[in-house]
Amino acid sequence: MQVSQELFRGAAPGIGLSEVAVSTKHKLSHLKVLEAESIYILREAVAEFARPVMLYSIGKDSSVMLRLAQKAFYPGKIPFPLLHVDTSYKFPEMIEFRDQYTKEIGAELIVHQNHEALAAGANPFALGTQKCCGQLKTKSLLDALGEGGFDAAFGGARRDEEKSRAKERIYSFRDAQGQWDPKNQRPELWNIFNSRIDKGESIRIFPLSNWTELDVWLYIHTENIPIVPLYFAKEREVVVRGGSIVVITSPNQLLPGEKTQRMSCRMRSLGCMPCTGAIRSYACTVPEIIEEMISFRRSERENRAIDHDEEGSMEMKKREGYF
Amino acid sequence: MAHAASAVESGAFELFLKQNLSKDLLRFTTAGSVDDGKSTLIGRLLHDSKAVYEDQLASIKKSRINRSTGPVDFSLLTDGLRAEREQGITIDVGYRYFATAKRKFIIADTPGHEQYTRNMATGASTADLAVILVDGTKGLLPQTLRHAYISSLLGIPSILAAINKMDLVDYSKERFLELEEEFFSLAEQLGIGNVQCIPVSALAGDNIIERSERTPWYSGPSLLEHLEAVPHAAAPRTKSFRFPVQYVVRPDANFRGFAGQVASGVVRLGDVVTALPSGRQSRIQSIVTYDGQLAEAFAPMSVTLQLEDEIDLSRGDMLVQQDSLPHVAKRCEATVVWMHAQPLSAGQNYLIKQTSRQVRGKITKIIHRVDIKSLEPEPAEQLQMNDIATVELETSRPLFFDAYRQNRTTGSFIIIDPLTNATLGAGMIQAPLPRSADRRSADPLPPVQSPESPVANIERYQRHGHYPAIYSTSQPALAKRLERQIFEEGFEAIVVDASQVSLLSARDSWAILYTAGFVVIYANPSLEPEERVELETVAGGRYFDLDTLNLSAEDADAARQVLLLAESLWTANERQEY
Structure with missing residues (x-):
């Protein structure tokens, strides 16, 4: 074990120990690192896409994402609209919160409903959750993105939420039908994102990819974010x-x-x-x-x-x- | 409106919070295949560090597939895609999260089988450490070499070799020491400095979280102890300040700030910074954030910088430390990992994205491909998916970069197909190349004042009362006329005539005089495009090609026309001019 202890003390190739030591003073906590990364992602997207939009679900993750957007473009306002896909089955407190809070921070809010499906009586009891979600969320979302001509949409999804999300890129390419092809994702290295798309295609962007549920709550607490x-x-x-x-x-x-x-x-x-x-x-x-x-x-x-x-x-x- | 703050009465939560807010973040990658027990190892880490919630565990127990020999198949925790679970392989990079009292960890879990190079490189690109699985019953395999090589290639400073399946070799000290020695010699070959070998059994949990009683001869840390203690060394090795401009924040006429993430180094209020490509200097007036102004910003903070002077700066440009510039070059040598079924061919047009800069570019030459089995260089005409090669890259406009070894952020790029928009490959810049093989200079920047120079450029300009500029013309007679006229307008003007200079090269002459703050009139009837690019690189917005104007030596007001090209050369007037 002597050898390995020796090596452990050594620095990485090509640098002296002193250089490593220098950086120890300027250290960020994991939450600050995540914040900086998310702000970077938001700015990249706004700089590169013609018409980005933020999916705003009113939940805690959306609240964090919204705060990060405020930070990213401060002292400017958030330079894109928020889109809420309203299934009409949301809790009244959510709608009340949405309207009040977005007004308070001066954000532009777009609310979209699949009126056709709702008129036809779409509900989870009659259709089952899968079909109901397909009509009131997925289809409604795709319609809203199409109508707004949005080429990039921010979402608050985290990779720790679910197994397939763990495999999704920060920039998730969607074809003209809005579909994700998990077996054919663009490689994503460092923090260099490929934002090139053809007309009709879009990118879903997940600034909170590397956050966990605990991170989100800690951030809500330290930043005093309304929920x-x-x-x-x-x-x-x-x-x-x-x-x-x-x-x-x-x-x-x-x-x-x-x-x-x-x-x-x-x-x-x-x-x-x-x-x-x-x-x-x-x-x-x-x-x-x-x-x-x-x-x-x-x-x-x-x-x-x-x-x-x-x-x-x-x-x-x-x-x-x-x- | 419900507000979020209300501290719990007891101090326990505050303590918990304090602990959680002082954690740092370590990103590591895991390489190996299912056979090596990689997924089992990750599952074990997640499970034993209590990150696996009961209901997730319950749904795995319910699953039809179990490819492990134990009661719970931990690999099903990480293989998130349907096809992966069905085929029993890991297809894509997956990210997993867990935390201990000391650190938060992000695992980039990369497959050992299919497309290993492409996926390993992806996972490794952001990692501080690589965990490489070695099957204790099989020893070091060709893929161990590959994994270690790719880790070192992508600049991961530390490697942890988990010598797994120790339970199957009777926890043999001799076997461990033998493999440890082999691994050290491999690491030495690859120049990897920080290596730790740990005998483990992922299945039985030995030396994963706690040190195992079954390896009393081993005195080193457990795997988790090492992960918690390893120095966080993937931060840029260069101390030089680098700030690629991402976005210009301009909410109204009174505010103009440059938003970006500090790629390396520290910047403080009042620091003099140089803007690339213009080469112009200014001071940091304020460091703006939503949470208030800061006195300093360091990597990897995302901030908005305001400069004292209104200089031209936009996305794709870079603010850098004035006495430690990055390379500014259109040609460089780089190592490329090819990631697409469409092969790489020299001479094809691609898009190169590096920091916030996107330019056209091509691989002018494949110097050699690396045989991934032997790590020997071999000649190659094309690169196929998963090939690694050293190449020459040439871009349409200069890139501002450091060697990847020094700075992962400014030394990396991706290659995009301009037709299909696909990400084709990734590259790590090693060094700038001279603009063509017969030139001696490797650096297109002139021998500007040495970093130790006690006189700052701006001081020179202030003494002259004006900024420097370079005018090139193919008419030596016009140059002579302009020298007199511009001098009479109050500028320090001087002609460099390409046919007259002898002691120094023309290039050295204009570069030195420009650095000294002169208005240089460069007469060269046969200016090569390459030298023009150099002029642009050095003088940026202060280089003007007079051949684009219809001027002759007879024009009485030639000097006025010429001076109008620059927004202003006068230092005193500058702020009002904009």
């Missing part, structure tokens, strides 16, 4: 449906025979009301949420029906154009 109150525990009217806790905001959400009960709970991730389960919790502040999270042993997307329809379902949805 939707649904993330905080409170006594809420719920029903327990198929093993998940469903928050009920109006009586017509009840299925025949269901009865509500009151429970202290909160949302761990925000989606559509019928398909996003709550968790039992007493965490009323961000530190309490973080505390709960680290003692917590279940991953955050578990309560999202869409990922669990079949093995590899997120990959399937992404191939079709889902974020």
Whole structure:
């Protein structure tokens, strides 16, 4: 072992120890490194694409991404619009938060709904979650991107969320149909991104790729970022449906025979009301949420029906154009 | 509106927070194949460091496929694509995350089988450390050599060799020492300085998190201990300040800032910086962030810089330390990893993207390809997917770069197909090349003042009362006339006549006089395109080709026309001019 200890003390090839030592003073915490990387990604995209847009889902990741965008272009305003794909099944608190917060920071907001499908009565009970998502989220998103002529769209997805996301590039190329081809991704080295596309094609850009759920919460805490109150525990009217806790905001959400009960709970991730389960919790502040999270042993997307329809379902949805 | 801050009463959370906010980030890559137990090793790290949540584990247990011999197939945690799970191979680079009390880790998990070179290079490009799996029952294989070579090629400063499957060799000390010695000699061949060998069993968990009692003869760290302690040395080795401009922030007429990420070095308020390609200098007036102004910024911070002078600067340009310039050249020698089915051929037109700069370029020559099995150089006409080669690169406009060994950010580029938009390959710049083989100078920048010069360029300009400039013309008579006229306008003007100079070359003459702050009128009836490029490189926006004007020596107001070409040469007037 003597040899290896010797080598361990040595520096990398071609440099003296003193040069390595110099850099130790100027060190950033992992959160600051992530922040700098995300800001770099946002700026690259804005510099290189004609018409970028940010997918704004109102969730905690979107809130972080929005703050990073404010930072990236400060003292200028965010130089692109926000797009919310509204399925009409979002929690009222989300919509209220969305309208108030985007106004407060002076961001341009585009809200898009698939009116055709909604008029035809699209809902997760009649269609099943897969078809409903396909109509109200994926198709709606693709239509909105097409109508706006957007050639790049920022999304708040993280690679630690789901297995297929772990394989996705920061710049994720989509063909003219908005589809992802996981077996034919562009190599992505260093921090050099290939932004070249032909007309009709687009790039989905994920500035938070390297963040984890804990990073997001730590950042929300240290940066004092406003989030939707649904993330905080409170006594809420719920029903327990198929093993998940469903928050009920109006009586017509009840299925025949269901009865509500009151429970202290909160949302761990925000989606559509019928398909996003709550968790039992007493965490009323961000530190309490973080505390709960680290003692917590279940991953955050578990309560999202869409990922669990079949093995590899997120990959399937992404191939079709889902974020 | 719910606001996020409300500290928990007890100090425990504050402590936890403090600990979490002082963590640093280590990115490492893992190389090896399923057979080496790589996925098992990662799964073990994630699992044992409590990153695997119960429900994820439950869904794996439910899965139809189990290609491990144990009860839980950890590789299914990392192989995220359907085709990967079905074929039992890792197709693409996958990223995984875990943290300990000391560090946050990002693993770039790269496949050992298909397209190993392309994917390994991708994973290695951002890594601080490489974990290379060695199967203790098989010893060092050709792929171990490949992995170590690619790691060193991509500039990873530290390698951890996990000598795996120690359980299958009875935790033999002799076997470990034998493989350790072999690995050290391999690392020495490749010039990799920081190497640690650790005997492990990924399956049984020996020496992964904690030191194992089954290897009492081993006194080194466990794998995780080493990951937590290894110096964070992938930061740029150069201390020189480099700031590629990404974006100009200009919300209104009163603010103009240059947004970018510090690629290396430190910049402080008041520092003199040089803008490339113009070569003009200014001082840092402010370092702007959303969170307030800073006194200094260092790599890898993303900031916005404001300069004291309104100099011309946009995306693709670079702000650098005035006394330590990068290479500015259109030709360089580079190592290229080819990543596309369409082969590389010399002479073809590509797009080269380097920092925030995108230019046209071509590989003018494949110097040699590296035989990935023997690591010996061999001649090659073309490069196929996964080939590695040393090449000569020529670009339409100069690149500002450092050798990749010194600076990963300014020394790297990607090659894009201008027709299909595909990313074809990646390159690491080794050194600039002379602009053509018969020239002696390897550096197109003139012998500017030495870095130790006690007189700054700006001081010279202030004394002259004007900035320098270079005018080239094919008419020596016009040059003579201009020298007098421009001198009479109050400038230090001088002619360099290519046919008259003898002691120094014409190039040296104009370069030195320009550096000294003169307005140089360069008369050369047969100016080569290459020298014109050099003039542009050196003088940037202060180089003017008079042959583009219809001027003759008889023109009475030739000097006025010429001086109008520059926005202003006068130092005092400059700020009002813009």
